[in-house]
Amino acid sequence: MKLLVGYTADQRGAEAIELASALVAGTRDASLKIAIVLPASTPFNAVYPGGDHGFSTILSAQVDRWAAEALALVPEGIAASAVARSVPSVAEGLIALGEEFGAHGIVLGGRKRHRAGFFSPGAIANALLHSSPMAVFMSSPASLATLRAANGKITRLTAFVGDRPGAREVIGLSARIAAACALPLRVATLISQAELANSEQELGDHLAKTRSYLEELTESLGLDAAIEVVSGQGLDEATAQLSWQDGDLALLGSARLAAPRRLFIGPKAQRILGQLNVPIGVIPTLDVAR
Amino acid sequence: MSQDLRQASPPARSESGLHEKGLPKGTVGVLGLVVIGISCIAPAYTLTAGLGATVAEVGTSLPAILLAGFLPMLLVALGYRELNSAMPDSGTSFTWATRAFGPMIGWMGGWGLIAATVIVLSNLAAVAVDFFYILLAQLTGQDWIAELTTNLWINIPTTLVFIAVAAWISYRGMNATKVFQYVLVGFQVAVLLLFAIMALTSSQPNDPTPITWQMFNPAGIDTFSAFAAGISLSIFVFWGWDVTLTMNEETTDPKKVPGRGATWTVLVIIALYLAVSLGVIYWAGVGTTGLGAGNPENQESIFAVLSGPIMGPLAMLMSLAILSSSAASLQSTMVSPARTLLAMGYYKALPSSFAKISARFMSPSVATFAAAAAAAGFYVITRLLSENALWDTITALGLMICFYYGLTALACVWYFRGELFDNARNFFCKFLAPLIGGIVLLVMFFATAIESMNPEYGSGSEIGGVGMVFILGVGVLLLGVAIMLWMRLRNPAFFRGETIRTRKLLK
DSSP, X not given: OEEEXXXXXXXXXXXXXXXXXXXXXXXXXXXXXXXXXXXXXXGGXXXXXXXXXXXXXXXXXXXXXXXXXXHHHSOTTSEEEEEEEEESSHHHHHHHHHHHTTOSEEEEEOOOOEETTEEOOOHHHHHHHTTOXXXXXXXXXXXXXXXXXXXXXXXXXXXXXXXXXTHHHHHHHHHHHHHHHTOOEEEEEEEEGGGSOSOHHHHHHHHHHHHHHHHHHHHHTTOOOEEEEEEESSHHHHHHHSOOOTTEEEEEEOOTTSOTTOOOOOHHHHHHHHHOOSOEEEXXXXXXXX | OOOOOOOXXXXXXXXXXXXXXXXXXXXXXXXXXXXXXXXHHOHHHHHHHHHHHHHHHHGGGHHHXXXXXXXXXXXXXXXXXXXXXXXXTXXXXXXXXXXXXXXXXXXXXXXHXXXXXXXXXXXXXXHHHHHHHHHHHHHHTOHHHHXXXXXXXXXXXXXXXXXXXXXXXHHXXXXXXXXXXHHHHXXXXXXXXXXXXXXXXXXXXXXXXXXXXXXXXXXXXXXXXXXXXXXXXXXXXXXXXXXXXXXXXXXXXXXXXXXXXXXXXXXXXXXXXXXXXXXXXXXXXXXXXXXXXXXXHHHSOHHHXXXXXXXXXXXXXXXXXXXXXXXXHHHHHHHHHHHHHHHHHHTTSSOGGGGOBXXXXXXXXHHHHHHHXXXXXXXXXXXXXXXXXXXXXXXXXXXXXXXXXXXXXXXXXXHTTTSTTSSHHHIIIIIIHHHHHHXXXXXXXXXXXXXXXXXXXXXXXXXXXXXXXXXXXXXHHHHHHHHHHHHHHHOTTGGGTSSSOOOXXXX
């Protein structure tokens, strides 16, 4: 597997490399491309007095050193190289670089930030989650802690699916990733009771129906996957019901609004992202060619 | 966040080819270049800050001194362009003067540029704040709001906020777009022209002063000292123009566009300046009382006083033009001292923490905040010491520009000393023009510096019988000498020529 790491020379960048290394470790053609993107200078932002002041030379020497430090963080056995480029927009630049290198996904390190109760990925992650043609993986310090507890090895994939069309694609793609990484797969569905009729009976029926639907689905795909259907008053409570183990990786599908082969993160996925304390991957729904 | 730079040697051109330079090649045409030039000059700001002080020196000869002030600027800029094309990536006054004259003079060249930009930053912020409150007053119709800016307890904190915001924006590396610059520049030029037309066609001028050819004759200025002061002020109003000459790769045709762009910029700017200054002289006169342009009360910010009576309710447009032009310049000018501080830190001419680059925003971190802190500190000190802080800082700024420009022009002559007489072009662009320009500016520097020791000079603020302008201008340079000697003791590598080599004679 080939991944592109959106790197900044700080703790987040190091965390992104750690997650990316764990993701590609043991796969065929395991390789990382470490991308350092710089803002493109525009002539309409002329620096005066004095122009460049030697800045670009000093900056490129600094970037060379950052790249060397980043490559030193990649464990043995994983092919890694670095690239630096000036781009008008960071997200667009990462997508272009990812496509250039035939990457299967983009990895970002980040911080969890809560704004008015909503998880908000950074501006760059947010742009990627709404436009990337390839999977986007994100780490946070808390999620990295669970990965480290598993000695830096991913131990299981959990694919989040809804009970509406689209589940099949997400499960299928997750299964392919699981197979490539030789990992067990778990399929999870969250049911918010608030959206259902009030009776106990109805809830029970719904849970059973969803479970059997997913069982049929995995069977028809020829998969051996654990299935968990959990419910709670709201989405947050349901998410909290799910048990996690060290080394888990959560996968979410993109919203049905997405253009073919592009990510578009839906409100539910956004909500779930905020609750999870494991590394997360968001995958474009339609079958990714690579 | 950032790492220390531990390399002693200057960086080679990135050997790995890792970092591709992201300059968009060839997108700027003549019109674009004129817009960039005018935005760097920021005419609405320079006129309000510089016109009054210049009238105080030369009276009705204002148009003449504006024309005369452009000449040394042009001569020096020709030399600048040669240095820039010989060492495109290696910087500016600091590195150029170091390569030509060695570390000590190079250090002072860098310091002069930093000092000039720090002074202009504090002045830009102050002008932006003044017009911020004036605009608020005009928008709400509450005149008392405009007076808030005279209350130091309000003025100083607001100015510090403006400086902090500008530093934050330039640290975050947010760029102005093409559309933004076009709108900003177009608006500025339109409002200034409107002001000039309304002043010249006014039916009730304050002190109708007939416009005569004598106003255009530099020989009509009474004394040499008034002439020198006028020149150093008019250098300030053209400061920014030379950016058009140094843009090459960015233009659609590097052979033709920079020359044409520079010519059109200067024609537009001179026309604008002449129109506005004739309008001011015709309408307000140069009298030292009331609304006269020579009234010390009006020196600090001429449009703050005149735009209301001349433009009526449209004065709001003028306030908006000045506020936007000074706020935009505040942000873009912040980058300049930050980059020179960064380069000085990198080459060990200053502590190496100045060379830190933010890993997230790819901009100087310590250097940006140091530049902002210096501008804030300079503003607070001058505001507390001088009754007419803006006037004195503009005069001190003119002094500082003359210093580092003059030094850089002579650096050009000395740097190219082995090839000056190879052909006619070299003789003119590398020798004659920068030599004359450099000498003229340094003469202006010394003449104004000596003159400014007089406590009566400028706004008339003084400390211990010495003029405020002298204390600000020469004091800042002496502070630089002190820091340089301290750095030399502490970390002599740069001063031994180990980080930047002085260029030996060519051939």
